[in-house]
Amino acid sequence: MRLLQKFRCALVLSLGLHCVAADSIISQDIPEDLNGSNFTYPWPVKLFQFTTQKAQSLEMAFMDVAPTSSPNGKTAILLHGRNFCSSTWNATAIVLAEAGYRVILPDQIGFCKSSKLDYYQFSLQQLASNTYRLLAAIGISQATVIGHSMGGMMATRYALMYPANVTDLVLTNPIGLEDWKALGVPWIETDKSWATEKASTYTSLRAYQQATYYVGSWDPSYDVWINMSVNIYHGSQADKFTWNQALAIDMVLTQPVVYEFPLLKTNTLLLIGAKDNTAIGKAWSPPEVQAKLGHYDVLGPQVAAAIPGSTLVMFPDLGHAPQISAPDRYHAALLEWLNRST
Secondary structure: HHHHHHHHHHHHHHOOOOOOOOOOOOOOOOOOOEEOOOOOOOOOOOEEEEEOOOEEEEEEEEEEEEEOOOOOOOEEEEHHHHOOHHHHHHHHHHHHHHHOOOOEEEEOOOOOOEEEEEEOOOHHHHHHHHHHHHHHOOOOOOOEEEEOOOHHHHHHHHHOHHHEEEEEEEOOOOOOOOOOOOOOOOOOHHHHHHEEEEOOHHHHHHHHHHHHHOOOOOOOOHHHHHHHHHHHOOOOOOOHHHHHHHHHHHHHHHOOOOHHHHOOOOOEEEEEEEEOOOOOOOHHHOHHHHOOOOHHHHHHHHHHOOOOOOOEEEEOOOOOOHHHHHHHHHHHHHHHHHHHHH
């Protein structure tokens, strides 16, 4: 199917015309090494093929997990962070499927098993639009939207753009709870952040995640997610991937959502590891700016107060990834709220 579509486009282009392929879902003949990632996912990978930005043909990889108990008629979509992939949501997807949800786990464009690009205008709106089109292509009009880290920032934008299509919104240690540039983080050229991304290794990724995501502790089970990232950083499309990571850094730094939290109209749950200190740009900011950034123990309550009718659950001893470091506690809080909001 993929080869047939490319052949048709090649034929159209040879006639001097512009090829715009219709949105389509491919579920067969998906290679294990896909768009620079050969990490094995827990469920079969499908591809959403679509065109955007001057009719570039793109592939958005995703998993579609059926309920493993009595279906409740609901769908949950899980949005990954910048240093994560859809497969990182594995444990949460299992819990939601057992609760009766159909679960959709996409890799965003530029990430993991999805297309990597030399030229693409990364914006939260564009990623939200891509995700909306994916859901439409598989026949889903409404979903519980759950986002972590950058995925939480994107989930906020999605709920602002498509409020009628979001039944519930869950933000897990989202970034973007403050405007870093307004607090003094200097903007840097994408070429500089690209150089940093290209220098990433297992050691550098682990050091960052151990300090930020896991509050200085480490469990050997976390290694699988570090190795998942290293696999892409040094994979067959490493150059494009690291460039896309640099563009994503620029995106989240320059496109704040914090001013629009009061505009959310969706039932919203904030799940916050209070010891998180994530802040984009902290690493290249002067010490007096660093000291002001990433205080999730303060930011969580502030944002909960800004979102009308939201619910806040704080985990005082956890960091940026509570769904990984304390899955039982995280999932208990998530399911309790989802069942209450029904």
